[in-house]
Amino acid sequence: MALVLALLSLSEAQAQVLSSRIWPARDYTRLTLESKSALKHSLFSVKDPERLVLDLETDELAPALSELQGKVAAEDPYLQGLRVARNRPGVVRLVLDLKAEVKAQLFTLPPIAEYGHRLVLDIYPAVPLDPLAALLEETGRQQEEKPAGSMARLATIVVDAGHGGEDPGALGRHGSREKDVTLGIARRLKKLVDAEPNMRALLTRDGDYFLKLDARVEKARKVKADLFVSIHADAFVRPDARGSSVFALSDRRATSQLARELARTQNESDLIGGVNLQDKDDYVKRTIIDLWQTGTIDHSLRLGGSVLKRLGSVNTLHKPRVEQASFAVLTAPNIPSILVETAFISNPEEEKRLNDEEYQDKLARAVLDGIRDYLAKHPPRPASPLALN
Numbered sequence: 001m002a003l004v005l006a007l008l009s010l011s012e013a014q015a016q017v018l019s020s021r022i023w024p025a026r027d028y029t030r031l032t033l034e035s036k037s038a039l040k041h042s043l044f045s046v047k048d049p050e051r052l053v054l055d056l057e058t059d060e061l062a063p064a065l066s067e068l069q070g071k072v073a074a075e076d077p078y079l080q081g082l083r084v085a086r087n088r089p090g091v092v093r094l095v096l097d098l099k100a101e102v103k104a105q106l107f108t109l110p111p112i113a114e115y116g117h118r119l120v121l122d123i124y125p126a127v128p129l130d131p132l133a134a135l136l137e138e139t140g141r142q143q144e145e146k147p148a149g150s151m152a153r154l155a156t157i158v159v160d161a162g163h164g165g166e167d168p169g170a171l172g173r174h175g176s177r178e179k180d181v182t183l184g185i186a187r188r189l190k191k192l193v194d195a196e197p198n199m200r201a202l203l204t205r206d207g208d209y210f211l212k213l214d215a216r217v218e219k220a221r222k223v224k225a226d227l228f229v230s231i232h233a234d235a236f237v238r239p240d241a242r243g244s245s246v247f248a249l250s251d252r253r254a255t256s257q258l259a260r261e262l263a264r265t266q267n268e269s270d271l272i273g274g275v276n277l278q279d280k281d282d283y284v285k286r287t288i289i290d291l292w293q294t295g296t297i298d299h300s301l302r303l304g305g306s307v308l309k310r311l312g313s314v315n316t317l318h319k320p321r322v323e324q325a326s327f328a329v330l331t332a333p334n335i336p337s338i339l340v341e342t343a344f345i346s347n348p349e350e351e352k353r354l355n356d357e358e359y360q361d362k363l364a365r366a367v368l369d370g371i372r373d374y375l376a377k378h379p380p381r382p383a384s385p386l387a388l389n
Helices: 002-013 063-070 131-145 178-195 213-222 251-264 268-272 282-311 348-354 357-377
Strands: 017-023 029-035 041-046 051-057 079-088 091-098 102-109 117-125 155-161 199-203 227-234 245-249 323-325 337-344
Touching: 017 063, 029 063, 041 102, 051 102, 051 117, 063 079, 063 091, 131 199, 131 213, 155 178, 155 213, 178 199, 178 227, 178 337, 178 357, 213 227, 227 357, 245 282, 282 337, 282 357, 337 348, 337 357, 348 357
Parallel strands: 155 199, 155 227, 227 337, 245 323
Antiparallel strands: 017 029, 029 117, 041 051, 051 091, 079 091, 102 117, 245 337
16 A cells, blocks of 8 residues: 555656647747646757757656647747657657747746646747837838828837736636737737827737736837837626726836836936936936936826726726826836726626627727827927938
8 A cells, every 4th residue: 555655656746747838929939838746857959950959857748748749830930840759768858940049048937826837938039139120110011001291200109918828817707818808909909000190009919928027118118119008908806897997107116116227227318218317426317217207107197098088988987087006017217108907807798898809999999099189289209210201
C-alpha cells in the first residue's frame, strides 16, 4: 500500500501539460503552456536556420503538446513552424522554427482564477517595431484613398482594446469575454475614425494577445497621440448593475505615476511636449509637470464629458458624470485619456447587447461623436511631427 501511495505521489508530482495556446500578433507571439504543477524547463537558441529550443522536464507527451504543431498560423510574423517530440527519458523538446532572428522572454505565472501554472514564452522581433513608422505608413495609404483637398493636420486617436490573450477580462454569465467585446468595438471605432477627413486611429492591439498596460501608454506616446481612448466592459457582483461609464485619471495617481516616469525616463522633456527640464531643479520640474498634468486631466474630463453625453443616447448611464480613478492605462502625462466602460458584461441583458454587432456599431459611433464634439472645441495642436501639409 505504501508503495502504491508513493507511486501515486510521484505521478502527481510530474508536471502534466493540460493546455497549450499560441497568440500571434504583429507586436510579438506568445506561447503558453498550462500545467497542474510548475514545469521545470530550459531554453536555448540555435542559428542557421534560426530556432528556439524549449526542453520540458516531463515524461508525458500530452495531447496538449502534440497539438501545438498544428497551432502555428501561416500569418504568424515570427514562427515558421513547431515540432514536439521526446528528446530523452524525462524530457520533451519543443523546437520552434523561426522566420527571422528574434528576442525571446521565458517566464512563469502562478495559478489564478481558472488558470493553472503557466509557462510563457514571448517571441519579439530582434529590432523592436516602431508604431510611429507603422502609423505614418498606414496614414499614407489612407490619404491616397481620400479626395483631393482633404490633406490637413490629422488628429491621432489611439484606441485601446482592454485585456487580451491570457487576460480575458470580465466574464459574462453566458460565457462572453471582455477581451473579445472590447476588440470588436475598438476595431469598429478605428474604422469610423479613419473614415473622418481630419482623424486617424491606431489600435494598441489588433488581435487576441496580451499587452502590458505601460506598453499601451508607450504606444500612444511614441506616435504623439492627441487622444487616448481605452475600451472596456464593466462587471459587478450584482447582476442588475447596468449602464455606461467614462473615467479619467485621478490627481493622486497622476502625481505618483509622474514621479516614477521622471525616474525612468532619460529625456524628461518628452513627457511634457518638448519643454526642456534638463537645467531645472527637482522642485521646478515637479511644479511644471504638475501644471501640465492638471491641464491634461482637465482636457481628459472634457473629452470624457463629450463621450459620456453621446453614450447616453445609446445606453443608460451608470453615473451622470465622468468619474476619476487610478487606472494605469490613463497615465500618459500629455495626452488627454479616457477609459470607457461600455456596459456591464456581468448583466445578462447588457451582455447580450454587447455581443450584437449592430449594438457594437452604435457604441463605437457614440464614442466617435463624442471625440468629434471635443475636437470641434479643442482642435489638435498645430505643431506635430505627424502633421500632413
